[in-house]
Amino acid sequence: MDGTEALDQFKRMALLISVLFGPGHVLFIAYDAFVLRLAQEQSQLHRYQQNLHPIDRLLFWVRLMKRNALQLSSWFEEVSLSSGPLPSVRDFTKVFDQIRDEESWEPKVSTALLEALKISALTSLGQPFLAGSSLSGITGSMTGDSTISGETSVGTPRPAPAEGSDRVTNVDFLPMFIKFKQDRSKTQEICKSILRNEKPPLLKSKVSPADDMCLAWHTKGGCNKNCNLHKDHVKYMKAAAEPLHQW
Numbered sequence: 452m453d454g455t456e457a458l459d460q461f462k463r464m465a466l467l468i469s470v471l472f473g474p475g476h477v478l479f480i481a482y483d484a485f486v487l488r489l490a491q492e493q494s495q496l497h498r499y500q501q502n503l504h505p506i507d508r509l510l511f512w513v514r515l516m517k518r519n520a521l522q523l524s525s526w527f528e529e530v531s532l533s534s535g536p537l538p539s540v541r542d543f544t545k546v547f548d549q550i551r552d553e554e555s556w557e558p559k560v561s562t563a564l565l566e567a568l569k570i571s572a573l574t575s576l577g578q579p580f581l582a583g584s585s586l587s588g589i590t591g592s593m594t595g596d597s598t599i600s601g602e603t604s605v606g607t608p609r610p611a612p613a614e615g616s617d618r619v620t621n622v623d624f625l626p627m628f629i630k631f632k633q634d635r636s637k638t639q640e641i642c643k644s645i646l647r648n649e650k651p652p653l654l655k656s657k658v659s660p661a662d663d664m665c666l667a668w669h670t671k672g673g674c675n676k677n678c679n680l681h682k683d684h685v686k687y688m689k690a691a692a693e694p695l696h697q698w
């Protein structure tokens with residue numbers, strides 16, 4: 452993961468927000484300001500990153516993404532709880548000022564996320580800041596499919612999790628689906644019974660309304676990288692997942 456890749460991921464997120472809410476929406480305006488500032492400050496951020504401790508250097512972009520994802524999801528959480536006017540949107544660009552002013556801005560990065568990034572070796576170093584909080588962001592997939600590269604001087608690496616596996620885990624699996632996960636019936640079988648009209652058709656994806664929701668991702672907690680419905684491999688808030696739960 453480098454600055455350019457991170458910028459691309461943030462741009463994709465901005466696009467998604469613009470598609471979901473429209474380019475005039477306050478959330479898009481705030482998020483777009485973040486992406487613009489990130490693009491402008493690439494070289495400053497790169498310099499900042501190079502001066503960090505190797506582990507912090509390695510985790511820099513992951514942390515920035517996590518912090519951004521947390522801001523997004525806390526706003527969504529607030530929206531889902533409020534029935535009145537739209538809560539004010541987070542200032543996503545604040546992090547750049549904090550970095551410039553050498554204030555602390557880093558969120559904790561969970562072991563689960565590190566494992567998803569195939570850098571679980573770092574967790575064996577016993578760094579206290581690597582423990583703790585679980586990943587919660589609407590953008591699990593934003594960081595989940597990334598790999599870290601280019602930094603090898605961070606201790607003795609343990610063997611990475613099975614390379615070449617096409618399995619992707621939904622780190623934002625909602626507990627409401629645990630019954631489905633424990634149920635032995637295979638997603639494939641369920642899809643067959645849909646074809647036999649024994650079950651209603653699959654629900655449409657919230658993020659890619661032309662496609663179906665990915666049953667395996669949401670109800671079984673994981674799927675394949677090359678799934679046809681991979682666009683739907685994103686975190687749903689409880690309310691958004693409720694129709695699938697009813698289904």
Ligand SMILES: [Zn+2]
Nearest residue numbers: 665674678680
């Ligand atoms: Zn899938």
